[in-house]
Amino acid sequence: MPKGEKYSYLKNKHLVKRCLSYFGPYKFKVFVSFVSMAVVAAATAATAYLIQPAMDDIFINKDREALMLVPIAFVMVMLIKGLFRFLQSYLMNSVGLLVLEQLRNDLFSKIICLPMDFFEESQVGMLMSRILNDVIEIRASLPSFIMMIREICTIICLIGLVFYRDAYLAFFAVLVLPLAIFPFFYFGKKLRKLGRKNQSKISDINAMLQESFSGVKVIKAFANEKHETDKFAIENNRLVSIAIKSVLNSELSSRIMEIVGAFGIGLVLWYGGSQVIDGHSTPGTFFSFIAALVMLYEPIKKINTSNHTIQRALAGAERVFEILDSPGINAEQGGEVELDPNFKKLEIKNVTFSYSSSEKPVLNNINLVVETGQKVAIVGPSGSGKTTLVNLIPRFYDAAQGDIVLNGKSVHEYSLNSLRLNIGMVSQETFLFNASVRDNISYVTLGSDLENVQECAKTAFAHEFVEKLPEGYETLVGERGVRLSGGQKQRLTIARALFKNPSLLILDEATSALDTEAERIVQMALENLMKDRTSIVIAHRLSTVLSADMIVVMEKGEIVSKGTHKELLKKCPLYTKLYNMQFQDNS
Template structure:
């Protein structure tokens, strides 16, 4: 129940919406029950045409069903005496149509309230999921499957949408059932008491079904997450799949997961669909008893249960079967939605390892230096960086080189606080990065990585990404600095050309130059270049390197490179091996030392 109430909190003004829903549900049930409950006295007068003594004078007011029955008899007896049975029959028909109309109007209004709440919950829940997930630290996405995250955003939210509707059914149908039970008591107390005996039995059966549903619902949602993940990887890597003839391998993986998903969903369906037939079967057993017991009373001439009352009792009880089925279906279906909601809230409640301190400092401008003091870092328990001490003065270019896996990229990731060190501290202008407001800190930095992160949008929007209200001339200037303007103008629609998913319509060098143009437009004082040219051919590398040289002018730059020829002019080269600084100095000095840097340089000459 706590999970469901938390879901409803995503609908604005939920209290007023629930009050409206309850009012409309009660009114719809009352109008539906009134025409059934007051049908008996009309039938008595119309078809038996006998007026009780109680109907010849207006009764004294009493809040009871008998009072309302007597009032109806009083007025309809007058109609029959004055206008005849045919006119009374017309009034009966109009009476039924009017009350059914009101009942359905309120039922429509009740459903619209539920639909509005459902739409608001789905919209706000999706926004909240993305808002929270996008704030999580980079390491979170290394541990999580992207397909599972997408599944929670789509499939799980879809299940929650159904849960909102089913939850409202679970609230609405008891109101209808209680209203009908009141009418049944007014007709025959003995028969009604017996019908209530079966309710605990039905509830026990449904409760057992619900317990078995939950485990399967978890398996179903987890399996769907794995399927989405396989599809995402397959569609992204179709070139490799075809090159290695791996289509059959992936097809078997999909078949295995889809087969298990089918098995789990069939199990859920068997249990879910069992609730309604069982409740209906138990209800029919009661109807059979009512027919037998009530029929005996009618045939014996029981004055407490005349034929019209017996027929009305059967009609009202028959009207209860569908709401009872809806209630049982709603309760059993809630379980799958609750499981999905738990998966969603598990993501929403995941705290980010990188957060702003209370009263964090807003960084207006980078003025002095970046300093690493005795910095150590580890992924889980495996050390990646050990006792790093390094100071980068403003306007200087520092190159990080060394064997793969040495910790170069991790060291650079500490500067924009993608991670925090587990030992020591990183300072900017003498203040710990943890003390700065995260958004203002990252505003001072631009990152260009080996893999160009582009979006299925226009060239203009990719360069201006995250920077609203940018002038076109500024975007063009950034593209020219990045050596991208010429190839952009050769595309079909220039800066309005859509470049496909992840920039698939462009070459590697073109994608990289768009990433550089984006960094130029941002104009950050601190620049981080992580293997920005390593995946390019010689011609593209030259163009990109020229663009990078333009970008690094008058900036503080941290350059990670395997191609040592691209960092020879750095102010200082830091050689990192197994998480430690083993050499440092300018290019010529390191060559003369004849250490690891010289060894790496000689290897690249071969």
């Protein structure tokens, strides 16, 4: 076996094994489905068998006893076939839906626990497509596999019947079967490849739609609806082109099999008809043979259809298990130590960090110590690495070199839950879920007492406007809080941080996107939030951090100076420049 084919075989074997593993918990239902499948196959052959006594005994010999028994036998066979076919279809489809549920749960639970850099490299629409579309294809894999086995059993039963009726004639009939199998493999490979392309293109379109709808305000602001429509039309056309090629190959496969079958049946009609005319066979035997032969080619076509479905399922499985099983895609791992809620000390030691997409380090040899109760401000030009630095503390990213020590232990030693639950973050980019105000504030402990939620809202100066909402604290805020103003959203995120009650607080330019009035209210809320807490504040407006215990000045990923406001004005030219620029802007 060539190396490429061997790899493909092993890959297919792994994919089939992984798909079937999800059907393991439903072994009994699958077993009953297999038994039902065997009964359906036998009943199909029995239907063809009954044609001989119907023709010979009823229509030619005019046997009245046969007139009573054969119809009853036919009805009984069809009842049995219908009952067990229903049982098989119902069981396999219900199992398929349960597998679909489990696969989606596993895929979502894996993706949601992946590190931040995975999400930066992946499009949201693509991930949605993996969970919604690719998984659906896998759901159909076992029902189609069962159907394929059922039709194979049916073929075996019908071949047995045609050989029983006339072995010589049967030999000529099945002589063309190998030709009918050829399209099964030839077109199967093509459909697998097209299925892979189809899933990939659906993923691309999902990503495009998600991006377009999320950025609809920008699209409208630049009057660029026509460009986006044209871009979508191009991608949609590519998807349809792939689908048309799939239809073409599917139909060619089916039609070729039909033509091959027609040659076999034509040969039988010629030879079998001459046998009846010469008196070597009865019409009943011949028509029973023909019926079995016609029924024989139908399962072959169904096997072909099932193979198409299985190929699409394997294409979807490649994309799903690429995430579930890939050794290079691993969930975040924390330590086993539980972080003491009482903050003592934070030490950043010789930390260097680079994003996977960047050539140069974003942070270079950073050293910083934050003592309990301190308010530490980080300032510097845009792109100096301020946000990246604070994102390393809750381990949204991990440093390439150096270490971050919290309360005497490396942050890697703490469990991720305890580490992140004891660090509060309020950023410039506010995010609210499409849930009630109450659920957004109490997100850390959903369903909490309303009184506690209201207390946090009051401290964040949010209670007054929340009370005026149509349903108060039960009002849905819309996707990303679209029904609220910027200042209102920010106050709710502050209330959410208050409800979390962390000992270490990180504020990342929390007021930079607000107007003057909203900033004043939010700044008051932030002061309440920082009260009696150790705080690290990234500030664009220096006026908000002049009273900080220590101001850290960063430039190009390095700390260039530290000190109080007065000290920095004397010793740090960059800080003086930033201060003078803002002072002049405000004058």
